[in-house]
Amino acid sequence: MVVLEDVTKRYEEFSIENLNLTVGKGEFFTLLGGSGCGKSTLLKTISGIESEYRGRIEIDGMDIRGKSTFETGLSMVFQDSLLLPNLNVEDNVAFGLKMKGVAKKERLAKAKETLEELGLSGFEKRHPSDLSGGQKQRVAIARALVMEPKLLLMDEPFSALDEELRGKLQKLLKEIQRKYKSTVLFVTHDRDEAFYLSDKIAIMDNGDIVQTDKPQRLYENPRNEFVARFLGINNIFAGRVSEGVLRDDKLEVEVEGSQGDDLVIAMKAEDMRVVETTAPESESSYYMRGRVVDISFKSGFYHFYLDVEGKRVEVVQNRVDFKVETGLELKISYKKKNIIYIKR
């Protein structure tokens, strides 16, 4: 439904070169990346705010170059709610319709409806200065949705809100998107947010799309080390296979690989377990030996960091049956089938 073909745009810190992207109708598509990767720029280019670019951008078959947002049927929500302070809530929501020339009665009625969807019934006559950050963003979303756009663009709309609020609004957004089957192009740097909301995620780095896939598949098949690390997979090893064992410096991992292969592998911290050195070993698992150098407890999970032959290995589990202290020698158990092969 949205197609980007060989889009090229030069910017100060980076350049987008020959970028290709496709978003399906009714899809929630997220551009995910750190600051300066070009995701916001790309969004602004699609929206027409940035008009200098080479290549072709289509929305529903129409080339957007030089066209107004009414013609292309797109609407947008920004990080700042940008509500006009001299208008009340319903006038703010109806603002776009007013610009389109819709009659007062009709546009206020539509505004009222949309506000209801966003859980803001009764807020019509209030002023932006009386609203909280979350409420303002909901009004901004209402303002964008009331236009019944073909494509909804969202540029880090929840980044400025606190965590609890963010969660609530994400849930609300997901419900609305599912209900109306809206096509959404979303930009964020928050990994969890992207994973929760999206049907598809494109990870961006330095102006390039590194990998596009369904969230689950991204996690299971990261294309390269950058993506793996971005998704939070920190145990990455590289080396040559010898007798079924990959050797990264002094660290050894049992892998599926042919003799002499050069591999880059990733092992998810959640797929591993720490085991006491005296505990019995199971048949289906393999083991590494290491020494605990750091422990932290985050969001209900233990994060153990061990030094294995000079390499830092992270193990995450939610429960452990024995006392773990720094300096303790432990074994790390892993299963061959959980190893992710990034490069063969």
Add this chain to the structure above:
Amino acid sequence: MKKIKILYIVVMILFLLPFGALILESLRPCTWYYVYTDIKTYKAIATTVIVAVATLILNIAIGTPAASVLARREFPGKKIVELIILLPLIIPSFVTSMGIHFTFIKLGLAETFLGVTLIHTVLTLPYYIRSTVVGYGTLGEGYEMMGKIMGASGLKRFFYITLPHIMPSVIAGSSLVIIVSFAQYLNTLIIGGGRIITVPILMFPYISSGDMGAGAVYSFSYITINFLLIFLLEKSVKGIYNKKMSGEKLW
């Protein structure tokens, strides 16, 4: 498109008309000669400059410490202090000049340079302080504290850390002080009593009668000096910023 451009040109011409009239009327070489061979002209210029410079010195001495505190510290009564400093801008100055004139006479300050300087200073302080507060505002305390920790004395800290940073604001405030002091008429007249003759006072009889000779010459000279001052100001402030950007030492 071109038609609309005419609108802009018309507006610009309308704004420049008074200047145009001035230029036309001041095209009299004899009058220029007359004005600039008159000793009174030079006496007036000297007087105006002396008063302005003295006013500026007082401003810097009194205003800078005040600005440094107002910009960065809190203390009980700060709002009242800020209000007091703002008052000379709100209350018409001649009200005060007339009110204090008699006291000045008693103190022997009337018709003296000192008296006129004092009244000029009190009228310009708000401008200087406001401008310098902005300069201090961007400085913060961190830099000076760093200097203290590294062992620099108070005076050194001021010259090497503070001063370069606030210089643009100080220059802006100083030019404002000079411009305002130059332009004073009524207050100088009241306190100076006609004995302290600044350029505005010298000019007045000519310009109030619409005299198109000396009046025009004086006005033209005055405006030119004002423009020059502003120009120099912008250049020096820009120069300081550019030097800062390229990391050069300021002195």
Add this chain to the structure above:
Amino acid sequence: MEKIKRYIYIAPAVIFIGVFFLYGFFQGFLQSFGLYRIVGESSFTLDYYMETIKSKSFWDSLLFTSRMAVVSSTVSLLISVGIIYIIYMNMERKFVKEERFQKIVESPLLVPYLIASYLILILFMQSGTISKLMVALGIIEDYSKFPILTNDRRGIGIMIAYIWKTTPFIVMMAIPVLKRVKSKWDSLAHIFNVGKTRFFFEVALPLMGPSLLMSFFIILAYIFTAFEVPYMLGVTYPKALAVGAYEIYSRGSLDDRPSLMVINMIISFISLGSGVLVYIINKVFVGKNKGAWE
């Protein structure tokens, strides 16, 4: 020690203004009530206030000054909005060099009111530049046919001078706000297809409202209390309040001082009142909607 340092730094400024400004004002305040006389018995009295309130010339003067101030400020404001509008359109369409246009519009700011009055005088007086030009071009026969615009009863010359001087001030104060508004709200304008002119009148102007309003009251207060322009471009009767005050000061006897101070006090309180208004506007609008201007 640190705590005291604060007060030591602030003290000179406060004392200086206290002594050389507030004291003068205070003297005037007391003198208006008949106290602190220079000659004669000092006693508290409201007679001078009563006298002034009953004086016809005072009310004529007050009316004249008010009308002059309100009309000048209002016309100035309207013209300013027009100029800000064309500056805005120029930002978009680039008809002329932005910097040059702005510098020219702001040029009157560099001219003190005294000289500004002079320039308007020589331009518009019957034997002035425009008149001479019109005679030279044959539009009028001779200078006596040129309308009386300066030193006239309606104060037209005064108003022209004020408009020439104050419009640049309003524009200068509003342009930074306009720029901030534009940079912040441009994206929104694009997405919701807001036309340039519509953007100006429905988005930018309301957001500039408080700044414009504050400038309006600052100018209103200034014109109300100013001396130089009406002195040079006005007539003997009615006089502007400040001019009337000066005349009493320079020509009246010391006995007239209290009356003079009454007028001074009235002028001062009107000015203070305007200051309070500006402060309130600042608090209410700019404070509440800080987000919109950042």
